Amino acid sequence: MTKPNLTNPIHLLAFGLGSGLAPKAPGTFGTLAAVPLYFLIAPLPLPLYVAWLVAAFILGVAICDRTSRDLGVHDHSGIVWDEFVGLWVTLILVPPGWWWVVVGFLLFRLFDIWKPWPIGWADRRVGGGLGIMLDDLLAGFYAWGLLQLAARGLG
Template sequence: MKAHPFLLHKWQHWLALGFGSGLAPKAPGTFGTLAALPLVWLLALISPLWAGVAIVAAALLGVYLCEVVSRDIGAEDHGAIVFDEIVGFAITLWAVPFNLQNVLLAFVLFRLLDILKPWPIRWFDRNLHGGLGVMMDDIVAGVLACLLLHSVWLPLQL
């Protein structure tokens, strides 16, 4: 088994790897998205305003984490770095009730957008680099998935 290049004694690596979820041998992005569930649940317990503030703070932290870890291991946007998926999924479920139906729909929407990378996600993925580049395509995927989710959820509330 090939050793991974991560320094798990460094808190930046531990967070960037989604507490180890990014080390899954297959589909680390999917496991990273699943690792976001406790955070998303906690964000659902507070007001949308404070949840938004927390998500912005997490996104800024993510730029730093992804920059540090990419530099430490000498590889940009390594597949095991999943903090971007965690933040993207938190964005997807922003201001939406936390229930099984919404979480499943959000999961499918976010993962499809993150994997397929349609425009404008692809543009960010190809044109930004460093920690910002690692984070931005998932942030945009999260925003688009959130808009799609709200377009389904909101009309049902009227």
């Protein structure tokens, strides 16, 4: 099978509720689809937000692994749950305002595409669902660090 079955909840989540089916730039569309969900979780107190992230990461390892095995393609470009989690990591404690979400979105996409060390290393060397999730988690932390520096300097 090379196409996801979106009636399967595992494939539906892995493909970012369908956003990963975009014919061009599915990672960017997946990240965009994560933004409205971010606004739903943003009001959570920090410990609950972090618990959500940990749960979403662990779930992501399982659903991305299963979906990639079902499709017979490691890290299929349409699997974008990792982008959801990466963006949500980027936006931990982001200052209020849409501007910061846009900057966070751009920073996350930059690091997800550029893949400086160890992101690129993890992308090439770690397999399965963990490998799919790990490079985006690291990109999220890189973007988070820069976003926090910008917020402290500009906020």
